[in-house]
Amino acid sequence: LLDLLDTPVDELLGDDWDHRPPHPTLIGVDGNDETVWIDILRHGTGNRLGLIFGPRADRDALLRTIVLSLALTYSPSTVTFSFVDFSGGASFVGLGSLPHVATAVHTTSTDSSLMSQLPWVLETERRRRETILQAAEVATWDDYQAAIANGRSLDPLPALIVILDNAEPLFEARHDMLEPIVSLCEAGPAQGILFILSSPEASPLSPRLAQLTGWRADFPAAEDGVNFASLRTEQKTHFSLRTARISLDVSDPIVERMRQRGPRASRLPWRTEPPTSPAPTHMAPRPDIAPETDVLRLNGGPNGRFEESWDRPASEPREPAIGYDADGNAVSLHPLDLSSGLPHGLVVGETAARQRVVRAIALALAATSSPSEVIIAFAGLGEHPLGDPIALPHVVYSEDELLGRPEKLQEFLRFLTDELDARAAEGAPESMVEELLSPDAPRPPVSPPRLLVVADISLTFPSSRREVGEGLLALAQRGKALGVQLLLSSTSVENTTMWDRFRPLLEWRIAASLLPPAELQRVLGQANLPFADERTAYLLVGGEAPRPFMVAAEPSASALDDFLERARTRLELQLRNDGLAELRARLSDTMAEYEERPEPVVHTRIPIGVEADTGEPVLVDFTAGRHLLISGPPGSGRTRLLQYLHREIETHTDALINTLEGNDRISWEPEETDSGGGDDSRAVEIGRHLREAVQGLNRHGAAGWGREFYLFVRNRRWSPKDDPLSRLLPLLGPRFGAGLHLVVSRSQTSEGEPADPLVQALRLADASVLLTGSTDCWEADLWGLPSDLRGPLPQGYGVLARSGRWRSVRLQMPT
Structure with a gap:
């Protein structure tokens, strides 16, 4: 073209x-x-x-x-x-x-x-x-x-x-x-x-x-x-x-x-027609105070002061208010309080309406709880959950348009996984991995603040990006016990398998605008509810009936700026008085990583051929999947593939690269030396690079914007008695090594041969596998290849698999 x-x-x-x-x-x-x-x-x-x-x-x-x-x-x-x-x-x-x-x-x-x-x-x-x-x-x-x-x-x-x-x-x-x-x-x-x-x-x-x-x-x-x-x-x-x-x-x-x-297209407004029937009598005219009292004043007393709430012990209940009912009573969102057990929530409605509700929730939470108690991550697959971001001191992550930026999307999913793993690991005994970490590397605080993840998925879960739904579902399943709460925001709730898996986990729900009857039934349990105007919404908590309320007015620009400035000043004072240096470092480091980090020098989407059926290019993407296993019989092109990937990484990135042959050694300890000559010097060098990679990743956090490290393993031969890569296995998961990449070439596992723990660890780390020569092998079973893809492969063809997806590839690599 x-x-x-x-x-x-x-x-x-x-x-x-x-x-x-x-x-x-x-x-x-x-x-x-x-x-x-x-x-x-x-x-x-x-x-x-x-x-x-x-x-x-x-x-x-x-x-x-x-x-x-x-x-x-x-x-x-x-x-x-x-x-x-x-x-x-x-x-x-x-x-x-x-x-x-x-x-x-x-x-x-x-x-x-x-x-x-x-x-x-x-x-x-x-x-x-x-x-x-x-x-x-x-x-x-x-x-x-x-x-x-x-x-x-x-x-x-x-x-x-x-x-x-x-x-x-x-x-x-x-x-x-x-x-x-x-x-x-x-x-x-x-x-x-x-x-x-x-x-x-x-x-x-x-x-x-x-x-x-x-x-x-x-x-x-x-x-x-x-x-x-x-x-x-x-x-x-x-x-x-x-x-x-x-x-x-x-x-x-x-x-x-x-x-x-730029510029960017204006979004079409997805909203349904207003109801033809009049509002019922219980939706009486709002009291005069409601439109005049914005959400900040509603949560900070008559003068809009929030300092008293911030100074209260974390164990003392909060009642963040997001609006008023028909009688003028404040409507508090109790599920946002720590004492509620942090149930996950859902906001459904047209874009402007749900953004209005999410802004009210964010400002109410910020006005009633300090960043030492709660931090917030905002992620939008399309538009930002708030519409326009707000620079609250509680915010540790804030991105939009993730669906159109695959690398940013993967960064967000890693952020979620690493945060869960970090919280789960707190208090655990030291492991081999901890021994590799620099002793002065920063650690998270002993009791991290609870985390609210606000994810706007736009219209609905994207079926072309199943990892989005699965990642958020994993957060919903693991998060409550680890102090992590999820708030989903969406235009609609469809009758799909993914939504069926989510709905039981979403214990409180808000309909921010009029929805079709079938959707209202799915969200609130009632198919016909009147919406008097654009600020009308309904709150459903637990087994209660849906409660109509008016979303609180938004503060003026000057009032919001004043609140943000006072909040930042108050946070500085609180950190000094309470000695929360570790929290301050965590917030600063996280915001620097996700808002001000330099762009890495990377080109990690490497073409390896075209899809056999469509002719579309097929890429190995080391951003989406950090590791790769190339498995096939001798003579099936494994070595050439490995050499090609090595050359592309070396040419297009500034990464550290090392190559192991067969059973080459790795010297894990700095003092471990041998008089054996060049092979031992090489083992020491590879071990040093591995330690530096892990230490750098720990310093720079989960995003891993430090220098990447690639370890290529050619003709991997595993022995249970002496495996040079055994100490590498814990580093393959998402908790460590956002910048660590392992590329392994080995023969396929034959019948009766013991399973290689490295191959199993790669599968658990969501690595890609490229099968050559044949797909009748244990590796194909491990990655779940369907039966119609099983059998011998012609020379020059392969099957690339990852995360339940498979592509038949006609391999085409420059010589």
Whole structure:
């Protein structure tokens, strides 16, 4: 794609990225090697509905090319996207982090409540745009863009391109969605809302949609692994269309540049229609005091003073108040108090409403408890849980847009795991690992403050990132006993397996805005509850009935700034008076790591080939999975793979690298020397690097932004009598070594051969395994490969597995 565009990326994303007028979009070449374009944006006299039919791999490739071609040509000021599918986002891998994405609906079933809301959300957006066009005294989106091009000072109104994958199967399952979507396809282009529908081959097409079609691409069955499409537009038919390609390892850095450059698309508001029935009498008009008393004053006395609460013993109950009931009584969130046992909670509702509730919770907690008692971590898969972050002295972690930043997402998951492991390990006897740590390395305080983790998962749990749900679920299962409390925030609660696993653990819940009846039933146990206005919410605790309340008003900017300044001053005084130097060091170090840490010199996503079925690049990602086992019989390419990975790490990082051969020794003790010569000197050097790596990781904390250390083990041969790597096993888990990487090559375990503890430790550490030669082996059992992937592997092929995912790989490595 970049070759066909024939323009440097710097120029594509230059100043005119924000101002290019709409023109045809490049998608590939035809059988005569002529460039093929589709006029997606301009209305003219024709229709603009796009249709794509064919096998999934071909459809996905064309969709990806269209999206990236548009994104490279136009900023979010001109083009935005809405991605919709019910296959968990499989068709949009690598596209969700584009700054152009206004909304994404990746459900796992057609009956999802998000699917039900989609037509309403899009129609609401269409009417909003219609109002903007009327105010500008123009008839259509094209006229609006022309007015901007002619110099009129108008706010940007980007086109919204709705890409609906598996459209015909969706309409077959959801007949109620066909009519509103067809109506939007008819009316939407005038307001700049355009549709691209993608469906499997031979899907029946609605006659009304056929009449609206502006262009259509058809992929027949592939021959010899190469597939061409026929593309019909209103002007011309192209035969033998070859889709332009751009790989993930090329597009990911470009997408990140787009995100850093800005602007970003405004999110579509996901909210349901207001109730038609009047509010019941028990929702009486609010007392005059409620709107005037913000959440800080509500929790700090008549003068907004919080110091008395901070000075109270931690064992004394707190009652952080987040709003008022209909009689003007303060509504306290008792589950936030330590005496409640720290039950986990849930806030559900549209984005603005749930952010309002989370802000009230955070400020109420900050006003009633000092950072010596509670610290807070905020993480947003999309937007920040607070909307705009607040610099509370309690905050030890604060990030958003994690789903579009894989490395940051993995950092957050490591933060959770390491925090749980650190708390679980406190008070444990010294181990071999402790002996390796520097004696002056900082330790966490004996009694750490309790931790509230606020995680906003946006629409729902992303099915394409199961590690997110599993990581948060592990926190919910382990956290209460370790002083860690989870607060989930989400637009919806779907009827899925992941939510079914979570719901029993979420002992208090808040509906921040009106939800569909089925969701209200799942969240609060009642299907029909009235919401009088945007500040109405419902609180459910334990077996009580849902309690309606009004969320407390937010403090003014000046009042908030005053509170933050006084809180920071008070914390300094408290630390000095109480001698909590260790806590202060912990807070400072954590905030430095996660907010001010320098970017490491890394390039740890290494291409090893392409997926056998789709041709998509396959990468070994040492950020997501720190360790790798390469297992196969002699002659299956293990040595070449190891050498290639070694060369890539050496070329693209500043990491320390050492290589062990077979049963080479490691000198673990500084004084351990031998007169044996070069081999012993090498053993001492490797041992020194390992000790330095562990000490550096302990100094810099769980994020491990110190220098990385890679240990390559070639032709591993295990002996139970003398294993040089036995003392390394405790370092493989998440508690230690965010920057420690082990890459091991060894033969596959034969029947009757004792299991290698190192292989078992790698599996427990969530390492990746690359099997070559055959998948009929114990390692395949250990990583849970399904039966359809078992058997001999052709030369040059392998299977890469990690965290319950498997990919068949055609290995392609430069010589």
